[in-house]
Amino acid sequence: MENLIALVNRLQRACTALGDHGEESALPTLWDALPSIAVVGGQSSGKSSVLESIVGKDFLPRGSGIVTRRPLVLQLHRIDEGREYAEFGHLPRKKFTDFAAARKEIADETDRETGRSKQISAVPIYLSIYSPNVVNLTLIDLPGLTKVAVDGQSESIVADIENMVRSYIEKPNCIILAVSPANQDLATSDAIKISREVDPKGERTFGVLTKIDLMDKGTDAVDILEGRSYKLQFPWIGVVNRSQADINKNVDMIAARRREREYFSETPEYKNLAQRMGSEHLGKVLSKHLEAVIKSRIPSLQSLINKTIIDLETELSRLGKPIATDAGGKLYMIMEICRVFDGIFKEHLDGVRPGGDKIYNVFDNQLPAALKRLQFDKHLAMENVRKLITEADGYQPHLIAPEQGYRRLIETALITIKGPAEAAVDAVHAILKDLVHKSINETVELKQYPSLRVEVSSAATESLDRMKEESKRATLQLVEMECSYLTVDFFRKLPQDVEKGGNPTHSIFDRYNDSYLRRIGSTVLSYVNMVCAGLRNSIPKSVVYCQVRESKRSLLDHFFAELGKKEGRQLGKLLDEDPAIMQRRLSIAKRLELYRAAQSEIDNVAWSK
Numbered sequence: 001m002e003n004l005i006a007l008v009n010r011l012q013r014a015c016t017a018l019g020d021h022g023e024e025s026a027l028p029t030l031w032d033a034l035p036s037i038a039v040v041g042g043q044s045s046g047k048s049s050v051l052e053s054i055v056g057k058d059f060l061p062r063g064s065g066i067v068t069r070r071p072l073v074l075q076l077h078r079i080d081e082g083r084e085y086a087e088f089g090h091l092p093r094k095k096f097t098d099f100a101a102a103r104k105e106i107a108d109e110t111d112r113e114t115g116r117s118k119q120i121s122a123v124p125i126y127l128s129i130y131s132p133n134v135v136n137l138t139l140i141d142l143p144g145l146t147k148v149a150v151d152g153q154s155e156s157i158v159a160d161i162e163n164m165v166r167s168y169i170e171k172p173n174c175i176i177l178a179v180s181p182a183n184q185d186l187a188t189s190d191a192i193k194i195s196r197e198v199d200p201k202g203e204r205t206f207g208v209l210t211k212i213d214l215m216d217k218g219t220d221a222v223d224i225l226e227g228r229s230y231k232l233q234f235p236w237i238g239v240v241n242r243s244q245a246d247i248n249k250n251v252d253m254i255a256a257r258r259r260e261r262e263y264f265s266e267t268p269e270y271k272n273l274a275q276r277m278g279s280e281h282l283g284k285v286l287s288k289h290l291e292a293v294i295k296s297r298i299p300s301l302q303s304l305i306n307k308t309i310i311d312l313e314t315e316l317s318r319l320g321k322p323i324a325t326d327a328g329g330k331l332y333m334i335m336e337i338c339r340v341f342d343g344i345f346k347e348h349l350d351g352v353r354p355g356g357d358k359i360y361n362v363f364d365n366q367l368p369a370a371l372k373r374l375q376f377d378k379h380l381a382m383e384n385v386r387k388l389i390t391e392a393d394g395y396q397p398h399l400i401a402p403e404q405g406y407r408r409l410i411e412t413a414l415i416t417i418k419g420p421a422e423a424a425v426d427a428v429h430a431i432l433k434d435l436v437h438k439s440i441n442e443t444v445e446l447k448q449y450p451s452l453r454v455e456v457s458s459a460a461t462e463s464l465d466r467m468k469e470e471s472k473r474a475t476l477q478l479v480e481m482e483c484s485y486l487t488v489d490f491f492r493k494l495p496q497d498v499e500k501g502g503n504p505t506h507s508i509f510d511r512y513n514d515s516y517l518r519r520i521g522s523t524v525l526s527y528v529n530m531v532c533a534g535l536r537n538s539i540p541k542s543v544v545y546c547q548v549r550e551s552k553r554s555l556l557d558h559f560f561a562e563l564g565k566k567e568g569r570q571l572g573k574l575l576d577e578d579p580a581i582m583q584r585r586l587s588i589a590k591r592l593e594l595y596r597a598a599q600s601e602i603d604n605v606a607w608s609k
Contacts, residue, residue: 004294005136005287007601008034009075012138013089013126014594030598033304035293036140037286038168041179042190043144046210049241050179051141053260053279054286056133056253059086059099060141061107070110071124071168072141076134076283084133089126102127119154122164133254135287139177142168145190162194170198175293177286181211182221182238186229202232206289208282209238212270213263220269225277237285238270238277298602305599312592319585320448323575330571334452334563337445338556341456345439346552353442355435359548362427363540370420371536376413376528380521382514385409389520406524407486413528414483421475421539428543429468432551436460448581452574459559464551471546478538482531490527 015031041047048060051074061068073089086096088105096102106125113121120143143161154160169176176199178191186192195205207230212221223229225236240260242251257280264274275281323330348355389405436457440446446453563571 004291004298005138006077008036008294009077009128009138010601011594011598012036012073012075014597030305030308030594032171033173033297033301035173035175035290035297036138036168037175037177037290038140038142038165039177039179040142040165040169040191040195041144043146045144045179045181045189045191046239046241047141047144047179050208050210050239050279050282051139052253053239053241053257054134054137054139054283055129056131056257057084057099057129058247058250058253059102059106059127059129061103061110062247068141068143069114069120070143071122071164072106073124073126074139074141075126075128076137076139077128077130078134078136079130079132081132082130084129084131087128087130089128120157120160120164122167135283137283137287137290139286140168145194165194166198169195172204173293173297174204175286175290176205177208178205179208179210181214182209182224183211183214183216186224192230202234205232206234206282206286207232207236209236210241212238213240222269222273225270225273234285234289235276237282238264238273239279239282240264241279302599302602305595305602309592309595309599312588312595316585316588316592318444319581319588320445322582322585323572323577327567327571330575331563331566334571334574335560337443337449337452338456338559340445341439341443342556344442345435345460345555348435348439349548349552353438355431355438358431359428359544362424362431363543366427367420367424367539368536370423371417371532374413374416374420376525376532379413379416380409380525380528382517382521385517385521385524388412389517402520406491406520409520409524410486410527411483413524414479414531417479417482417532417535418476421479421535422472424539424543425468425472425475425547428471428547429464432464432547433461436464436555448577449575450578451576455574456556456559459562460555463555463558464547467547467550470550471543474546475539475542478535478542482535486527487531490530491523 011030011034015029015034039047039051048062048068052058052060055074055076060072083097086099086102087094088096088102088109090109091105096105106127109125110121113123124140142165145161145165146158148158168174176195178189178195180186180189180191192207196202199205207224209221209224215221221238225238227236240263242253242256246256257278260278261274261280264270264277270277276285321333323333344353347353349359350356385405388408389402392402392404392408440453440457440460446456566574
């Protein structure tokens with residue numbers, strides 16, 4: 001069972017090394033789940049003397065006002081033999097055999113954290129004491145509760161101390177050691193008042209009564225010690241500390257313990273209670289209770305640690321890998337991230353992810369609708385046909401068929417298809433840009449590096465712009481090809497009376513009669529519709545070839561080519577991870593290491609029980 005307290009001691013020290021010592025944290029904290037004993041009391045309640053009596057050594061700073069200004073985690077380790085010594089968490093390789101030097105180090109380390117002010121700090125000091133005269137036990141000495149601020153302290157010091165004390169004792173895993181002086185009314189005890197608020201049933205509070213020997217003559221503390229004045233689940237324990245005169249004379253602690261035992265056994269009022277009084281008894285009771293609590297919490301600790309390891313691993317995976325240090329590693333890292341982005345972009349186009357279907361909608365709905373809006377039949381209305389044919393004849397009327405008129409009518413109709421063709425190119429370009437934006441957002445690795453995200457987005461957009469221009473050029477050429485060369489076979493297959501312009505002996509005005517012009521308009525409309533139907537199929541092919549297919553094939557080719565020219569320092573600028581993310585990854589990695597070590601240690605203890 002002694003292994004249990006030693007285990008918790010190691011875990012608490014590891015938590016403090018990570019900066020996890022009971023303060024509010026966005027990260028999981030093992031500290032809060034570990035059972036602990038917090039010593040609570042008002043100033044001058046005898047807290048320090050109780051701790052020194054349990055240890056059997058003078059090692060705590062003394063003085064007026066708030067002496068304890070940081071939590072002191074006091075870990076007692078019983079050794080079978082050898083010289084007593086102390087060791088601080090912040091000085092792990094230095095052994096203090098002179099406890100007066102240990103007392104000075106506590107004061108100095110407090111000043112290092114708070115400055116030489118009288119302010120407080122929540123960062124604990126770790127002190128381990130190895131001695132054959134102690135029991136295995138861990139106690140957390142907290143600043144004494146006070147009611148007024150003294151010179152050099154902020155007005156908030158009273159509330160600050162109370163908040164710090166509460167942050168420890170309100171946790172359900174904390175055992176409260178409430179120290180109250182017997183020569184004051186228990187109703188005004190700071191320790192009892194605050195412990196009653198967080199533990200109203202007294203289920204995790206041990207009451208310690210100090211200064212029993214200083215009570216007025218004719219009074220005693222029997223009602224308190226027997227639980228009649230204020231009942232707790234555990235019996236009250238009285239202690240008699242050294243007097244100030246004893247302290248000044250450096251009275252040996254072993255002698256003081258002996259005098260304490262004699263006081264309880266020889267004072268009539270306490271004779272029947274003597275077996276459960278005194279600092280030695282207090283240490284043994286607390287040690288035994290702490291062991292029992294730790295043992296009962298092992299299953300819940302295992303469950304918490306296992307769950308937290310999974311959560312930390314998931315979070316670490318989400319944050320991504322740390323940045324490579326060499327140029328080759330950085331280049332490889334950037335290429336891998338870009339490949340992930342490129343893969344996601346292709347999945348959008350191929351239907352694995354949504355968005356690619358919008359391109360088909362352009363070809364199946366938007367392009368046909370735009371072509372329909374051109375209204376070739378209105379363009380080839382009789383009056384427009386008359387006008388264009390007449391203008392095409394110039395000063396000489398056509399003799400057989402108005403060839404130049406036909407050509408002009410067809411060209412002016414077909415040239416309008418450029419508008420829908422260009423609109424299809426632009427619509428697909430907008431969809432591809434949107435898919436690039438979505439793919440950027442869905443590439444978790446790019447969220448890690450803001451500069452690389454901007455560069456990849458910019459490079460992909462520039463590639464799409466180049467592809468759009470090429471697509472526009474190729475697509476409009478399809479229309480221009482149709483305008484520049486008419487399919488002769490179409491007109492050869494027409495009935496001759498339609499092709500001929502009529503009897504050449506008729507006057508020119510007879511040639512432009514309504515029936516004749518309508519036949520010309522109908523013929524041209526048939527040809528234009530035939531060409532339009534062909535372009536309706538070839539325009540999407542051109543767009544897909546020049547934009548969609550090319551973006552799948554070479555979206556980041558230009559970016560990769562430029563990337564290969566960059567030096568390590570330039571590559572490093574692309575991998576400018578947010579410092580907050582870097583710090584969080586480091587913190588999570590350290591915590592994960594702590595939890596895995598804790599998992600191993602707790603499992604070993606659990607299996608060996």
